[in-house]
Amino acid sequence: xxxxxxxxxxxxxxxxxxxxxxxxxxxxxxxxxxxxxxxxxxxxxxxxxxxxxxxxxxxxxxxxxxxxxxxxxxxxxxxxxxxxxxxxxxxxxxxxxxxxxxxxxxxxxxxxxxxxxxxxxxxxxxxxxxxxxxxxxxxxxxxxxxxxxxxxxxxxxxxxxxxxxxxxxxxxxxxxxxxxxxxxxxxxxxxxxxxxxxxxxxxxxxxxxxxxxxxxxxxxxxxxxxxxxxxxxxxxx
Amino acid sequence: xxxxxxxxxxxxxxxxxxxxxxxxxxxxxxxxxxxxxxxxxxxxxxxxxxxxxxxxxxxxxxxxxxxxxxxxxxxxxxxxxxxxxxxxxxxxxxxxxxxxxxxxxxxxxxxxxxxxxxxxxxxxxxxxxxxxxxx
Numbered sequence: 001x002x003x004x005x006x007x008x009x010x011x012x013x014x015x016x017x018x019x020x021x022x023x024x025x026x027x028x029x030x031x032x033x034x035x036x037x038x039x040x041x042x043x044x045x046x047x048x049x050x051x052x053x054x055x056x057x058x059x060x061x062x063x064x065x066x067x068x069x070x071x072x073x074x075x076x077x078x079x080x081x082x083x084x085x086x087x088x089x090x091x092x093x094x095x096x097x098x099x100x101x102x103x104x105x106x107x108x109x110x111x112x113x114x115x116x117x118x119x120x121x122x123x124x125x126x127x128x129x130x131x132x133x134x135x136x137x138x139x140x141x142x143x144x145x146x147x148x149x150x151x152x153x154x155x156x157x158x159x160x161x162x163x164x165x166x167x168x169x170x171x172x173x174x175x176x177x178x179x180x181x182x183x184x185x186x187x188x189x190x191x192x193x194x195x196x197x198x199x200x201x202x203x204x205x206x207x208x209x210x211x212x213x214x215x216x217x218x219x220x221x222x223x224x225x226x227x228x229x230x231x232x233x234x235x236x237x
Numbered sequence: 238x239x240x241x242x243x244x245x246x247x248x249x250x251x252x253x254x255x256x257x258x259x260x261x262x263x264x265x266x267x268x269x270x271x272x273x274x275x276x277x278x279x280x281x282x283x284x285x286x287x288x289x290x291x292x293x294x295x296x297x298x299x300x301x302x303x304x305x306x307x308x309x310x311x312x313x314x315x316x317x318x319x320x321x322x323x324x325x326x327x328x329x330x331x332x333x334x335x336x337x338x339x340x341x342x343x344x345x346x347x348x349x350x351x352x353x354x355x356x357x358x359x360x361x362x363x364x365x366x367x368x369x370x371x372x
Binding site (some may be wrong): 014018021061069071076106120121140141173175208211 | 370
């Protein structure tokens with residue numbers, strides 16, 4: 001039996017990539033005094049910035065809390081208050097819809113392969129936290145397909161769908177990040193005027209529909225600019 | 238230790254990874270029963286989930302179509318929910334120390350009573366250990 005063609009039997013394989021964590025940021029800040037503001041369609045959002053130390057953006061996985069007891073994933077809402085994380089070449093940003101109290105965060109930064117052609121050198125990152133870097137007893141979500149594509153500029157408010165093919169034959173898990181604002185890398189973010197993080201009428205929206213042979217990334221274009229998309233499709237096992 | 242060109246590496250012991258991933262699935266069942274004009278219906282599932290140093294992705298899937306409903310702002314429920322009319326649909330996710338609750342909220346925005354299409358939507362919580370302080 002070929003293990004690489006029966007990947008569900010393999011915890012990890014050096015043939016297939018995994019998400020590479022390059023830094024973890026943990027801390028808290030005062031939402032009233034340690035944020036700047038951006039004006040959204042439905043109000044003001046409050047943005048805390050943290051230098052990440054790299055020369056290009058990173059993917060952000062956010063956990064956030066207001067009391068260190070209840071922790072939410074990025075994009076989730078607590079009593080109408082929401083939080084999301086994104087990055088540019090200098091900083092990671094945590095955006096909230098509230099400007100009172102303390103925001104606690106656990107922010108996991110993972111690398112964007114093929115962000116551009118610069119291939120910068122990156123220092124190894126091994127956290128001193130309670131988890132090993134690798135453990136052969138555990139399973140890893142292995143990347144089947146990853147890459148970068150673009151979507152074209154279009155008429156304000158027009159919609160386009162970018163398909164990315166895969167050959168897995170089942171509906172896999174997949175993550176997509178995009179560039180709704182020039183040089184900022186966000187998780188997919190959509191919802192029109194009900195979404196507090198669509199803070200200007202030049203910010204694109206996007207969502208994905210994952211299918212058995214492809215992922216469709218649908219973009220509502222407001223920027224009228226060519227922008228980038230980064231995608232990862234994972235094996236199920 | 239010297240720096241490396243990480244783009245060229247599939248797998249490295251010098252960078253962390255999301256490990257020990259596990260998937261738990263539950264199903265939201267939408268019944269074909271009338272929903273009055275202006276009314277909303279909320280259908281929830283609660284999935285056990287440990288916050289002990291973990292992060293989670295939550296997916297919704299109907300038939301063979303799936304979408305990620307967390308870590309991406311408001312959910313694109315319209316990509317999954319099969320509408321019978323123009324009714325609105327939203328996924329909400331809430332957390333406790335030991336559970337994740339995912340709700341589908343269907344709102345009849347028409348001036349008539351509607352009967353939503355019967356459908357099953359699988360909710361999967363994909364959980365990972367991450368190198369963070371245990372919560």
